[in-house]
Amino acid sequence: MITIHQLKVFVAVAECGSTSAAARALHLSQPAISLIVRNLESELGAELFIRNPPRGLAITPFGRGKLEEARTLLSQAEMFGEPQDAGNQLRGQLTLGYFTTLGPFYVPRLIRRLRERMPKVEVQLREGDLGAVGRMLDTGQVELAITYDLGMGDQPRTQLLRKCRFYAALPLEHPLARQESVSLAELAQEPFIQIDLPMSREFLMSPFWHHQLEPRIAYRTTSLEMVRGMVAHGLGVSILITRPASELTYDGERIVCRPISDEMPVQNLVLAQSHHFALTPVAAAVMAEIRDLFSQEDLVP
Structure with missing residues (x-):
């Protein structure tokens, strides 16, 4: 008979990528983790992981399907085992990913809101660049993510939160700062500070390339605040x-922000849900809170 403990170990190994990392996370020995996984595979009659000693473990297609089932069962078991309180409050866990430059704008306000409205829900956070967040969604490391709609491999389910537009960041005393708007051609003639994150880098350069322009890169940095x-x-x-x-x-x-006069693409900021997870009551409630938060007019950017 398959136990809750076996499912917890299976999910931990899948998320950690190795039995040794899962052992540290669960405070168990590595041989114990390996034995539990082998016994679970025996119960199921199929391999959950491909063993490749130099590279660790890779989940099989069968294992990927069972991973979603295991997460759903664990979530249901947790809710079943918790006593219901008078306030009928939601209980459970959720892992939220976010694009690194977006986090400071939205995540602290969201977490405070969730703690006030859902005190029995534990939210774990995972941060990364666009590619990393996409991989987290694709591999089931996060259930939900706040990100731009770039870098998502298997196209998770997404909901539009808002549309974001390019703007020019200029020194306060720069001649271009006295204009109401600036063109890409004008910006391409100046020393350029580039945000150097995977996918962000290419996306922010694409308007220049579309107009056959090549900015004069002076400095590169992965930090939004360093650019500013x-x-x-x-x-x-x-x-x-x-x-x-x-x-x-x-x-x-102080910097000066100006709109760009050329026709520019609009970037969608989205709430993405990993296809590895069924929609639990906790996830549905958190998604509703995120949508409500983004409906506020005073929310930046």
Whole structure:
């Protein structure tokens, strides 16, 4: 008979990628983890993982299907085992992923909101660049994610949260800052500070390439705030999508934000749901809170 403990071990190995990492996460020995997985495979009559010692474990197609079932069963078991309180509050866990530059804008406000409205729901957070968030969704490491609709492999289910537009980031005293808008051709003539994150890098450069322009890259950085700081100190210009509420940088300098006069693509900010998870009551409630949060007019960017 398959036990809840076996399912917990199976899910941990799948999420951690190795029996040794799962052993550390569950505070068990590595041989014990391996034995539990082998016994579970014997019960099911098929392999859950492909063993490749140099590379660790890779989940099989059969295992991937069983992983979704195991997560659903564990979620149901947790809710079944919890006593119902007078407030009929939701209980359970959820793992939320988010694109690294979006996190500071939305996640703290969301977590505070969830703690106030769903105190029995535990939310675990996973951060990454666009490609990493896409892989988390694709492999079932996160149940939901707040991200741009780029880099998602198996096309998880998505809901549009808002449309975001490019803008130019300029030094306060730069001549272009005195204009109401700037063109890509004007920006391409200036030293350029590039956000150097996978997929973000190519997407932010694509409008230039579409117009046969090549920016003069002066500096590259993976940090949104470093881009803003270098622009504020007159080291170059940039184009960005994520826009903080304040034009002040960490050190108190100021940048100027201007719309771009060329026709530009609009980037969709979405709520994505991994196809590895069934829609639980907890996930449905958290998704509703996220949609409600993004409906607020004062939310940036």
